[in-house]
Amino acid sequence: DTEVTQTPKHLVMGMTNKKSLKCEQHMGHRAMYWYKQKAKKPPELMFVYSYEKLSINESVPSRFSPECPNSSLLNLHLHALQPEDSALYLCASSRDRVVNTEAFFGQGTRLTVV
Amino acid sequence: AQTVTQSQPEMSVQEAETVTLSCTYDTSESDYYLFWYKQPPSRQMILVIRQEAYKQQNATENRFSVNFQKAAKSFSLKISDSQLGDAAMYFCAYSGGSNYKLTFGKGTLLTVNP
Numbered sequence: 001d002t003e004v005t006q007t008p009k010h011l012v013m014g015m016t017n018k019k020s021l022k023c024e025q026h027m028g029h030r031a032m033y034w035y036k037q038k039a040k041k042p043p044e045l046m047f048v049y050s051y052e053k054l055s056i057n058e059s060v061p062s063r064f065s066p067e068c069p070n071s072s073l074l075n076l077h078l079h080a081l082q083p084e085d086s087a088l089y090l091c092a093s094s095r096d097r098v099v100n101t102e103a104f105f106g107q108g109t110r111l112t113v114v
Numbered sequence: 115a116q117t118v119t120q121s122q123p124e125m126s127v128q129e130a131e132t133v134t135l136s137c138t139y140d141t142s143e144s145d146y147y148l149f150w151y152k153q154p155p156s157r158q159m160i161l162v163i164r165q166e167a168y169k170q171q172n173a174t175e176n177r178f179s180v181n182f183q184k185a186a187k188s189f190s191l192k193i194s195d196s197q198l199g200d201a202a203m204y205f206c207a208y209s210g211g212s213n214y215k216l217t218f219g220k221g222t223l224l225t226v227n228p
Binding site for chain 1 (some may be wrong): 221
């Protein structure tokens with residue numbers, strides 16, 4: 001199993017809503033990542049978890065709150081988002097935080113904030 | 115800071131022909147890794163090929179090969195016998211230094227014409 005599974009695939013939410021994005025992998029990877037990707041742009045790193053602990057936060061606004069309940073799951077909790085937060089949110093995992101090992105990406109969640 | 119530059123926003127190739135995508139990077143590190151990722155319309159980022167900087171031999175994966183010129187800081191991707199399924203956005207990426215972040219180029223949109 002070399003899959004990273006993200007749910008939901010599409011999400012529309014209002015600016016006052018609270019929602020969560022989920023990511024799951026069963027490859028035994030100990031590093032997991034959240035990226036944000038705007039249309040026709042490269043992915044931008046948001047958060048890195050290593051061994052279930054947050055190791056990198058790329059100065060992401062607090063309306064985005066990551067959580068890593070266990071080594072297989074990664075969540076991104078969303079609250080009071082702005083329309084400019086609309087984007088594709090990609091989850092990735094790798095064997096460990098040393099990125100020379102292959103990073104596997106999910107198909108992403110297409111988020112629209114209205 | 116490390117930067118990755120892809121100077122070709124768009125490229126096109128005829129089916130069965132060969133195409134080369136360009137990538138240059140800037141770094142002061144001696145130990146690093148370079149990647150080409152493919153992102154088709156399905157949105158999932160897929161690793162195409164990986165190169166370790168300390169290896170002089172160019173990496174090859176079936177129809178995909180790289181021309182790694184370390185002194186020139188160049189890392190181009192050659193796709194031979196292009197197929198319709200190769201149509202996608204291709205991102206060049208760098209990883210190295212103490213934080214092991216993946217730094218992406220802006221991408222090259224490849225169209226394969228039948």
